[in-house]
Amino acid sequence: MTPEIDRQIAIGDEAEAALPTQADLEAWVETVLTHEADPRHELTIRIVERDESQQLNRDYRGKDKPTNVLSFPFETPPGLELPLLGDLVICHDIVADEAQEQHKAIRDHYAHLVIHGCLHLLGYDHIDDEEAEQMEALERALLTQFGISDPYRVVDS
Secondary structure (H helix, E strand, O other): OOOEEEEEEEOOHHHHHHOOOHHHHHHHHHHHHHHHOOOOOEEEEEEEOHHHHHHHHHHHHOOOOOOOEEEEEOOOOOOOOOOEEEEEEEEHHHHHHHHHHOOOOHHHHHHHHHHHHHHHHOOOOOOOHHHHHHHHHHHHHHHHOOOOOOOOOOOOO
């Protein structure tokens, strides 16, 4: 099933060319949902500037700094079945900075963060080492379907 993504762009027009397309987002999300056989398929992906990321990170996670991706799973009320997965908020400036620092193509880094964020929406986490290893292995496997190499591999400058 093709995911229904509300793609929201809340950054200046000058960065538009570096952003993933609707088709990119749908492909990355569909890969996660297909692997997990999850029937939920509606989500919002909002691409923001640093100040919005920082405010959300502070308000919801108690961390007063911007971050690359925030995941907000939809909490379905008891007895109700909806196809809503949740929201991802991605800070474009952080993604661009990290891609450059890590010697990655920005599109590849976006793919990683969308997949990573979707796994969080589905309940995956990386709080302890065992959970982190499981989540990272799944991210690697899903990213290889797009020809994207290990996002956790350290590249020497």
